[in-house]
Amino acid sequence: MQQQYQPQQSKHRGDKSKRARMLISCPDRPGIVAAVSHFLHEHGANIVQSDQYTMDPEGGMFFIRFEFDLNDLERELPILQEDFVRVADRFDMKWHTFRASRKKRIAIFVSKEDHCLLELLWQWQAGDLDAEIAMVVSNHNDMRGLVEGFGIPYHHIPVTPDTKPEAEKKQMELVADKIDLIVLARYMQIIPQKFIEQFPNRIINIHHSFLPAFVGGKPYQQAYSRGVKIIGATAHYVTEELDGGPIIEQDVQRVSHRDNVDDLKRIGRTIERVVLARGVKWHIEDRMLVHQNKTVVFN
Numbered sequence: 001m002q003q004q005y006q007p008q009q010s011k012h013r014g015d016k017s018k019r020a021r022m023l024i025s026c027p028d029r030p031g032i033v034a035a036v037s038h039f040l041h042e043h044g045a046n047i048v049q050s051d052q053y054t055m056d057p058e059g060g061m062f063f064i065r066f067e068f069d070l071n072d073l074e075r076e077l078p079i080l081q082e083d084f085v086r087v088a089d090r091f092d093m094k095w096h097t098f099r100a101s102r103k104k105r106i107a108i109f110v111s112k113e114d115h116c117l118l119e120l121l122w123q124w125q126a127g128d129l130d131a132e133i134a135m136v137v138s139n140h141n142d143m144r145g146l147v148e149g150f151g152i153p154y155h156h157i158p159v160t161p162d163t164k165p166e167a168e169k170k171q172m173e174l175v176a177d178k179i180d181l182i183v184l185a186r187y188m189q190i191i192p193q194k195f196i197e198q199f200p201n202r203i204i205n206i207h208h209s210f211l212p213a214f215v216g217g218k219p220y221q222q223a224y225s226r227g228v229k230i231i232g233a234t235a236h237y238v239t240e241e242l243d244g245g246p247i248i249e250q251d252v253q254r255v256s257h258r259d260n261v262d263d264l265k266r267i268g269r270t271i272e273r274v275v276l277a278r279g280v281k282w283h284i285e286d287r288m289l290v291h292q293n294k295t296v297v298f299n
Contacts, residue, residue, distance in 0.1 A: 235279035
């Protein structure tokens, strides 16, 4: 019998039953932090973490992330949310609150390469990815045994030019109203517009950081032929512009003339898996705000 894995709860994470998060973006002006802090204090909330960033003190945008504890959160948070509307209206805020104890449900889309998928599964199994991996969806059947060994449902939906509309319909039926985040772990298909509209800033993709220099097939062969000295990876939100969405995280590593194409691929895969896992972790911990085509990441 194949062993079924379950994620472990990290010992340092602590009790999240009272913990909530608030993300705010608004035009910068004096008094924003004071107003929000005073409001939270009046409602009995204890701020345990606060981060802020201003794009430009003169007429720019201001971004805040608060984590706070609130007794009897289930009953008090809806009251706090209703009352906060007055503060938000005064400062023209866009804002969201999240219960830290509510795990986000993730759908991972993958094709044949397993390195990014494995990193996510390992971190989830260790309790370092505090989410629920609800399903893995693939256009190939190669990784069914691997995924089901973790006790995660695996959905094989082949995609061909003739079956693409039907496949996309099946995929949407799987995720619509059931999933908080879609992660493209080297899923080698174009995401349709209806997915982007259904999950704005909730689809994360990973790709090599040669773009736009080496577009198309065999990017590492192209990079090797050009003698590149740095390779890397980029995690970003998916938009209608192919590989042009807001960047979440990037990393690089130096290479040299001693590295052949296989070396570049191996190094690139390592960077891809780490960068994607970071981006997913920051998203599920509500550490990102998107403004235009940029992200503010409170990591």
